[in-house]
Amino acid sequence: MDQTPFPEIPHRHEAFADGLLLDCGIRIAPLAIAYRTYGTLNAARTNAVLVCHALTGDQYVAEPHPLTGKPAWWGTLVGPGKPVDTDRYFVICSNVLGGCMGSTGPRSERTPGGSDAWGIEFPPITVQDMVRAQKKLVDSLQITRLFAVVGGSMGGMQVLAWASMFPDAVFAAVPVATAPYHSAQNIAFHEVGRQAIFADPDFHDGFYASHGVIPARGLAVARMTAHITYLSEAALTRKFGRRLQGGNAKTPVLFGERFAVESYLEHQGSSFVRRFDANSYLCITRAMDFFDLAADHGGSLATAFRGSKTRFLLVSFSSDWLFPTAESRAMARALNQAAANVSFVEIVSDKGHDAFLLDEPDFHRTVAGFLTGAAEAAGLS
Numbered sequence: 001m002d003q004t005p006f007p008e009i010p011h012r013h014e015a016f017a018d019g020l021l022l023d024c025g026i027r028i029a030p031l032a033i034a035y036r037t038y039g040t041l042n043a044a045r046t047n048a049v050l051v052c053h054a055l056t057g058d059q060y061v062a063e064p065h066p067l068t069g070k071p072a073w074w075g076t077l078v079g080p081g082k083p084v085d086t087d088r089y090f091v092i093c094s095n096v097l098g099g100c101m102g103s104t105g106p107r108s109e110r111t112p113g114g115s116d117a118w119g120i121e122f123p124p125i126t127v128q129d130m131v132r133a134q135k136k137l138v139d140s141l142q143i144t145r146l147f148a149v150v151g152g153s154m155g156g157m158q159v160l161a162w163a164s165m166f167p168d169a170v171f172a173a174v175p176v177a178t179a180p181y182h183s184a185q186n187i188a189f190h191e192v193g194r195q196a197i198f199a200d201p202d203f204h205d206g207f208y209a210s211h212g213v214i215p216a217r218g219l220a221v222a223r224m225t226a227h228i229t230y231l232s233e234a235a236l237t238r239k240f241g242r243r244l245q246g247g248n249a250k251t252p253v254l255f256g257e258r259f260a261v262e263s264y265l266e267h268q269g270s271s272f273v274r275r276f277d278a279n280s281y282l283c284i285t286r287a288m289d290f291f292d293l294a295a296d297h298g299g300s301l302a303t304a305f306r307g308s309k310t311r312f313l314l315v316s317f318s319s320d321w322l323f324p325t326a327e328s329r330a331m332a333r334a335l336n337q338a339a340a341n342v343s344f345v346e347i348v349s350d351k352g353h354d355a356f357l358l359d360e361p362d363f364h365r366t367v368a369g370f371l372t373g374a375a376e377a378a379g380l381s
């Protein structure tokens with residue numbers, strides 16, 4: 001597997017010399033937040049929609065990925081005439097703190113102008129730290145209230161954190177395929193991925209950059225494991241069943257003749273290492289694992305949203321076993337207890353967790369309808 005780190009490319013970013021005080025007590029400075037915008041900010045600065053990306057996403061929500069050339073990761077949802085309509089809304093999407101697409105993270109220089117990157121010594125971060133970094137960006141754009149914050153999976157965790165931390169700055173919130181905490185099962189899968197990275201001899205205790213290599217095999221195995229959790233049994237059966245890759249040989253073999261699903265996972269793993277950094281993967285999976293909104297509010301999720309005027313649309317997918325519908329339902333109950341304005345929709349789909357990234361017309365109609373109603377309530381023409 002290729003041991004070459006993926007190239008650094010210039011990303012549009014905002015720099016904050018004063019940095020950010022992290023939940024762990026460390027101030028990281030300067031802070032860079034790489035971002036993209038789509039559409040036009042209206043004169044009153046009231047039509048901004050912040051899109052928060054998931055674990056391995058990035059700011060290129062509505063345009064091709066600059067490294068891989070693959071289509072926009074949420075091009076089905078965000079764009080001209082799409083549910084998050086860039087003809088109507090000013091869409092902002094930033095790479096998360098800890099990421100590897102231009103925002104401050106393990107690949108960033110430890111000191112300005114230095115040649116030494118943070119690497120494995122990048123401080124531990126939380127989802128709330130990611131949100132505080134985004135808030136600095138939103139403030140710098142002179143936007144006092146976002147019309148909406150939208151995101152799936154870890155993006156949905158950020159949406160919940162936004163609504164809880166900055167309720168007056170969020171008119172509408174759309175957390176999708178997410179939960180207010182990371183479950184034991186999800187932490188377990190993340191840990192398997194991290195152990196695969198640690199076990200790679202090219203990991204070098206996290207200092208792989210100074211050895212001129214990357215822990216490609218470990219990172220690929222981490223992605224292969226994670227990718228299984230993003231799909232469903234039905235989706236894998238439909239795509240591959242027991243089909244063999246490149247032939248119909250009946251003789252059992254240890255190596256060589258392989259099932260199509262194995263080849264598929266191999267492809268998902270090897271393409272991932274060409275766009276993602278292993279230390280970022282460790283850092284961000286850890287942030288997700290520590291996310292627990294109720295625990296941060298004395299054990300009560302309702303307390304996290306008490307008094308909120310934000311309009312919520314919670315969306316889950318029926319075959320998502322990573323962030324099951326039950327967790328969204330519990331969240332809806334807590335929001336109701338807080339007397340918040342909440343709608344909840346379960347989309348019937350057999351495509352698993354990553355259904356939120358796919359062409360799911362019912363999901364798209366739901367988001368479009370909700371945003372249109374919210375826009376009327378917000379007085380957006």
Ligand SMILES: CC(=O)SCCNC(=O)CCNC(=O)[C@H](O)C(C)(C)COP(=O)(O)OP(=O)(O)OC[C@H]1O[C@@H](n2cnc3c(N)ncnc32)[C@H](O)[C@@H]1OP(=O)(O)O
Nearest residue numbers: 053054055056057058073152260261263264267271354357
């Ligand atoms: C919210 C965010 O921030 S998301 C940003 C991160 N992005 C992602 O996680 C997207 C990556 N995830 C995926 O691609 C997920 O598979 C999905 C579920 C979203 C996409 O699903 P689908 O569109 O159904 O694509 P599918 O899962 O079939 O994968 C297609 C790929 O597998 C490859 N493939 C299919 N069958 C095989 C096989 N037998 N052997 C090898 N490769 C195969 C295809 O060639 C294609 O490769 P490409 O993506 O390099 O073009």
Ligand SMILES: N[C@@H](CCO)C(=O)O
Nearest residue numbers: 054055056057153230
């Ligand atoms: N497949 C998406 C969602 C995972 O939750 C990603 O890699 O970010």
